[in-house]
Amino acid sequence: MGRDETIPPEAGGSDERAFYGRRKGKRLRPGQEQRLEALLPQLRVALPERGASLDPPALFPVPVDEVWLEIGFGGGEHLAAQAAAHRRAGIIGCEPFVNGVVKLLRAVDDGGLRNVRVWDEDATALLAALPDACLARVYLLYPDPWPKRRQRKRRFVSDGSLAEIARVLRPGGHFRFASDIDDYAGWTLVRAARCPSLRWTARGADDWRTPFPGWPGTRYEAKALAAGRLPSYLTFERVEP
Ligand SMILES: C[S@@+](CC[C@H](N)C(=O)[O-])C[C@H]1O[C@@H](n2cnc3c(N)ncnc32)[C@H](O)[C@@H]1O
Known part of the structure; x- marks a missing residue:
């Protein structure tokens, strides 16, 4: 889909807001403030x-073979692990929660991760600024579940946001979604099935119970597993409609 074509009316299209969370948590320590000022x-x-x-490739000071995007990286544990394991992938992380951003900055600093860039605002605006077919992977891991019926329209996944994710993925590129909330996994499957450029890659009954290859986990996943909730891992491939 070209950037100027109409996005379906559900929230999450390029002109919609999709961030309803907190921007700040605990007061930052002086060292964190300094890192934020110096590195961000x-x-x-x-x-x-x-x-x-x-x-996107020109955003990085080192040569990258492909560019990935992680939406809502939280404390950045997954992003930093992937960036360390895949130095030739440039990874853009989106996260408006400043306490999470500062954690990622520490990992970037400690790990010398020159293949990381940060967008500390709503991912919707970044998606809208990306050209068609420029990314090899998009991750959306444990997005805020908004479980109450009247709040579900706040979920990041919508017809509009999936159309945008499909637009920025190159053919054969992957959108990886994980959630411990069954209702959100079903919600995403329904909307992805309506998106002609995304194909769910599941082949067997256990596919969505098996973590993605090379999976380092996330902080929210650890919490979910500790509470006895089983995650779903969904992979969608960008296909020609
Ligand atoms: C439940 S947390 C999961 C964090 C991390 N992915 C993990 O699994 O540990 C969801 C994160 O998504 C971020 N988020 C929510 N809406 C967003 C948006 N529109 N753009 C970017 N990040 C967003 C929140 O700030 C929050 O940190």
Whole structure:
């Protein structure tokens, strides 16, 4: 789908807001404040003027073979582990929660991860600035579940956001979604089935119970497992409609 085509009306299209969470938690320690001030401006993605598109590989100071996106990285544990394991992949992480951003910055600093860039605002705006078919992977891991019926329209997954994710994935690229909330996994499957450019790759009954290859886990996943909830892991491939 081209960037100018109409996004379906459900929330999450390029002009919609999709962040309803907290931006701040506990007060940052002085060392965290310093790291935020020193490092975030170096790593932050600057969006182009409206109507122009980003050039994702050019965001990184090192050569990258492909670019990945993680939406809502929380404390950045998964993102940092993937960036350390795949130095030739440039990874853009989106997270408006400043306490999470500062944790990722520490991991970037400690690990010398030059293949990481950060967007510390709603991922919807970043998606809208990406050109078609520019990403090899998009991760959405344990998105806020918004379990109450009247709040479900706040969920990041919508017809509009899936159309955007499909648009920015290159053919054969993967969208990986994980959740411990069965209702959210079903919600995502229903909307992905309506998106002609995404194909669920599941082949057998156990596919969605098996973590993605090379999976380091996430902090929310650890909490879910400790509470006895079983996650679902869904992989969708970008296909020609
Ligand atoms: C439940 S947490 C999961 C964090 C992490 N993925 C994990 O599994 O540990 C969901 C995260 O998504 C972030 N988030 C929610 N809406 C977002 C949006 N529109 N753009 C970017 N991040 C978002 C929240 O700030 C929160 O940190």
